[in-house]
Amino acid sequence: MERLRNDLKRAGIRAENECPLCRYSSFRIGGCAKLALFPKNREEMIACLDGVRRHGVPHLIIGNASNVVFSDRGFDGAVIFTTAWKELTVVGTRIRVGAGASLSAIANAAQRASLGGAEFLYGIPGTLGGAVFMNAGAFGGCMADICQKSEYYDLRTGETAVLCGEAQEFSNRTSIYEKHPHYTVLGAELVLQKGNPTEICARMRDYTERRRRTQPLEFPSAGSVFKRPEGYFAGKLIEDCGLKGTRVGGAEVSVKHAGFIVNRGGATAEDVRCLCELIRARVLAQTGVTLECEIRFL
Numbered sequence: 225m226e227r228l229r230n231d232l233k234r235a236g237i238r239a240e241n242e243c244p245l246c247r248y249s250s251f252r253i254g255g256c257a258k259l260a261l262f263p264k265n266r267e268e269m270i271a272c273l274d275g276v277r278r279h280g281v282p283h284l285i286i287g288n289a290s291n292v293v294f295s296d297r298g299f300d301g302a303v304i305f306t307t308a309w310k311e312l313t314v315v316g317t318r319i320r321v322g323a324g325a326s327l328s329a330i331a332n333a334a335q336r337a338s339l340g341g342a343e344f345l346y347g348i349p350g351t352l353g354g355a356v357f358m359n360a361g362a363f364g365g366c367m368a369d370i371c372q373k374s375e376y377y378d379l380r381t382g383e384t385a386v387l388c389g390e391a392q393e394f395s396n397r398t399s400i401y402e403k404h405p406h407y408t409v410l411g412a413e414l415v416l417q418k419g420n421p422t423e424i425c426a427r428m429r430d431y432t433e434r435r436r437r438t439q440p441l442e443f444p445s446a447g448s449v450f451k452r453p454e455g456y457f458a459g460k461l462i463e464d465c466g467l468k469g470t471r472v473g474g475a476e477v478s479v480k481h482a483g484f485i486v487n488r489g490g491a492t493a494e495d496v497r498c499l500c501e502l503i504r505a506r507v508l509a510q511t512g513v514t515l516e517c518e519i520r521f522l
């Protein structure tokens with residue numbers, strides 16, 4: 225690990241020892257990572273990936289950590305954060321984006337270029353890489369609708385490749401990248417349509433307002449905890465089971481939106497995991513529906 229750190233530091237890449245993961249997590253949960261790396265462009269990202277591969281260092285690829293629960297014990301390896309790599313280029317009706325670009329920045333760039341179709345991304349607090357990984361979506365749109373191709377780095381071979389259209393296997397909050405943890409998303413090309421910038425802006429404002437009205441944005445969370453079960457809404461099932469406000473330690477089923485678990489102060493990953501299990505058991509017993517976690521415990 226020390227050799228990896230020194231190699232990457234020599235290449236000018238920001239590297240931090242004993243990095244508190246809670247500082248980067250939207251849930252404000254997690255112990256320390258032995259090493260955290262912050263590549264700021266494609267070249268640095270590939271140097272980090274080559275480095276962990278060559279030195280055989282256990283690693284995690286993390287965007288904005290807005291859909292994950294880091295372990296209370298931290299991570300005994302290298303965490304590669306992509307958020308410093310913000311590359312984004314508009315070419316006609318296409319946007320080429322690096323893994324770390326924020327979803328709101330993509331929506332803003334599209335709006336400025338009079339391109340419609342990316343409005344749903346506005347307000348999702350993740351990165352391109354995280355969104356491709358789990359086919360992020362909102363308000364009827366999802367990455368599958370706009371992500372024409374994505375490029376990845378294969379940690380088994382050290383090579384890069386591109387997947388187009390259906391080969392990305394997007395479905396309900398998942399993609400081929402979840403099935404192949406050795407693939408790291410490097411970037412993607414999004415295809416949008418010409419639109420009216422005032423109408424695009426109005427849709428983005430409407431989505432923001434709806435989020436503010438319905439989601440507990442005042443507390444740390446990782447968004448919706450469970451995937452939407454076919455024919456139901458997870459939040460409604462949880463609410464109907466009388467679970468709003470239920471707590472385990474510092475983790476609470478939000479009273480504003482039962483689909484969210486919020487950190488009311490000092491919540492641990494174990495609190496969140498126990499609360500998830502309690503919710504799943506109660507919803508299954510009372511409704512017969514099995515809930516599947518959308519958030520990822522690392």
Ligand SMILES: Cc1cc2nc3c(=O)[nH]c(=O)nc-3n(C[C@H](O)[C@H](O)[C@H](O)COP(=O)(O)OP(=O)(O)OC[C@H]3O[C@@H](n4cnc5c(N)ncnc54)[C@H](O)[C@@H]3O)c2cc1C
Pocket residue numbers: 250284285286287288289290291292306323347348349350351352353354355356357358359360361362401407408409410439441445446447448520
């Ligand atoms: C308040 C709030 C609201 C939210 N609203 C929504 C919503 O409306 N819709 C929605 O879909 N989600 C929502 N989310 C969840 C989250 O923002 C999205 O899932 C987002 O796409 C995650 O992106 P990220 O960069 O934070 O991913 P992370 O949390 O950093 O990572 C998630 C997973 O993706 C993997 N990953 C990240 N980057 C890469 C990469 N480059 N290559 C390969 N794997 C990678 C990680 O290893 C991890 O397994 C919300 C979250 C919060 C806190």
